[in-house]
Amino acid sequence: MAHLLLVESWVGAMGTLLPRAIADLGVEFTFLTRRPEHYPQSLPDGSTHPLRRGRAVVTAETNEPAAAIDAARRIHSDASVDGVLTSCDYYLPTTARIAAALGLAGPTPDAVERACNKALARAAFDSYGIPGPRHATASINDRAGLRAAVDAVGFPVVVKPTDLCAGMFVRRADDWPAVEAAVGELRGFETNARGQRRDSVVLLEEYLAGPEFSVESWIQGGVIHTVGVTDKRLGGTTGFVETGHMFPASTGDVERAALTAAAEAAISAVGLDHGVVHTELRMTSAGPRIIEINPRPAGNQITELIRLVTGVDLPRVAVELALGFAPAPVAQAVGAEAPPGRPSSAAVSMLVPTRAGVIARMHGIPEVADHPAVVASTFKEPGHRTTVGVDNNSYVGSVITVSSDPAGAGPLAETLLASVSVDYVSRSAS
Ligand SMILES: Nc1ncnc2c1ncn2[C@@H]1O[C@H](COP(=O)(O)OP(=O)(O)OP(=O)(O)O)[C@@H](O)[C@H]1O
Ligand SMILES: [Mg+2]
Structure with missing residues (x-):
């Protein structure tokens, strides 16, 4: 039986999807945390x-x-380790280094380092001539440097940390006070949720207008296999909170090919040569532009949407790649007719709270859960304390739908979720 070393994990969806894939493959694992x-x-x-x-x-x-x-060496000497993997962004570089130290399959550590730091990734894209937003960096503690960086980029500017995820502290700023507010928030967040000290560099980017997509790929031996393109709905108070995804994205063939080519160029630019990759892009009037590249399977249930429609289970592919196995090639051409028994589209919609408070009750949940197109739904329990929806950590519910219409699952998931309402404990009672 193969033995996988799992280094930390997300606690959300990937915290169960990755172990499920490990179990499906009949692999045992040691969890290092x-x-x-x-x-x-x-x-x-x-x-x-x-x-x-x-x-x-x-x-x-x-x-x-x-x-x-x-620690990995000790575990390996006790019971030979055949592969190493993490689902948590904060441990991707260390996991790549463990794989290299143990002589196991894995991406080039420097490439993972580049992909996980948004400023280093932008520099790599620039050096490969990949068109992107104007951008500049500054220390959050250097007011003059920040001014100069913002002047170089111009308004509207996107202020973003180089080393966080889930949309945390990513803000659009239309003027200098908004930049100061965004940077001020970052100054107050010196350590991430896993106790790691944060980079004091902030990235300032030109605001890219246009619909957003992601491209899901896997790489082995430097060969990129792209599984497809997912679309993304955004909302929340920042406008950057992910509120839904549909696979496949309803785009034309030309747009899909352009998005895929841009993602594959970005993968090559950072030097990723192994593993599952989730690349985010916006389709601007000048063509696709990379938002960021993540050397791990997509979160927010995107891998489940893809599994439902194509049968490709990207967490399983990630495990196979880590163990040095060859995953099955992508069988279904994206956009081709769905194989018998499979839906033509799958979507997830997330409920983002509009206010901070305590949930008293939610209405409409049974109707959503029992709907024939719903594959899964989850909602927070009464008593859950909500935060205003500023990032992807604030969801209070989600629904996954499938449809025989290639563009059907997304609108259906949104309509169903819109029928759910939240009552809050009144302020006087709380
Ligand atoms: N230059 C930009 N122009 C327009 N929108 C942007 C830009 N950069 C980021 N965004 C928006 O902010 C969102 C979050 O940014 P980004 O993906 O870089 O951060 P993140 O924290 O890694 O997100 P996640 O982990 O959720 O994917 C993007 O999905 C996009 O909607
Ligand atoms: Mg992102």
Whole structure:
């Protein structure tokens, strides 16, 4: 039985999708983490959480690459490790370094480092002549430097951290006070959710107007296999919160080919040569422009949408690649007719709270859950404390739909979710 080392994990969807893929492949795993208590013991139905179903949970300081590599070597000498993987962005570079140290399959560590730092990625795209937004960097503590960077980019400017995810602290600023407010928020967030000290560099980018997409690919031996293009709905108070996705994106063949080519060029520019990659782009009036590149499977259930429509399970592909197996080639040409028994489109829609408060009750959930097009739905329980929807961590519910219409699942998911309403505990009662 193959043995996979799993280094930390997201707690959300990928925290169960990756262990499911590991189990489906009949692989056993050891879970390496600095804080086992960060992860739930059980699922809502009371069963053991899949992250705790491995052969062992080993504790080591994964925030220190050298300590993580030492721990991996110890585990490897106890029970030979055949592959190493993480789903959590904050541990992608360390995981690549562990794979290299143990001589296992994995992406070039420097490429992962570049992809995981939005400023380094932009520099790589520039050096390959990939067209992108005007951009500049500055220290959040250097007011004059910030002024100069903003002047170089021009308004509207997107202010974004180089080292976070889930849309955290990404803000559009139309004037200098808005830049100062965005940078001020960043100054107050010195350590990420996993206790890692943050980069004090902020990236300023030209605002790219246009609909947003993502391209899902996997790479082995430097060969890029693109599975397809997903579309993205945005909302929330920042306008940058992901509110839904549909696979396949309803685009024409020409647009799909342009998005795919742009993503593949970006993958080559950062030097990613192995693993599953999720590339985000906007289709501007001048053509596709890269937003960012992530050397891991897509989150927010996008991999489930793709699995429903094509049968390709990207978390499983990620496990196969980590173990050095050859994943099955992408069988279904994207845009081709769905194979029998499969839907032609699948979509997810997320409910973003419009205010901070405590949920008293939600209306319309049974009607959504029982709808024949709904594959899965989840909603927060009464008592859940909401935050205003400024990033992808604030959702209070989601629904996944399928449709025999290639453009049908997205609108259906949105309509169904719009029928759910939230009552909050009144302020006087709270
Ligand atoms: N230059 C830009 N122009 C327009 N919109 C942008 C730009 N940069 C980022 N955005 C918007 O902000 C969102 C979040 O930015 P980005 O993907 O870089 O951050 P993130 O925190 O890594 O997001 P996630 O982890 O959710 O993918 C993007 O999906 C996009 O909608
Ligand atoms: Mg992103």
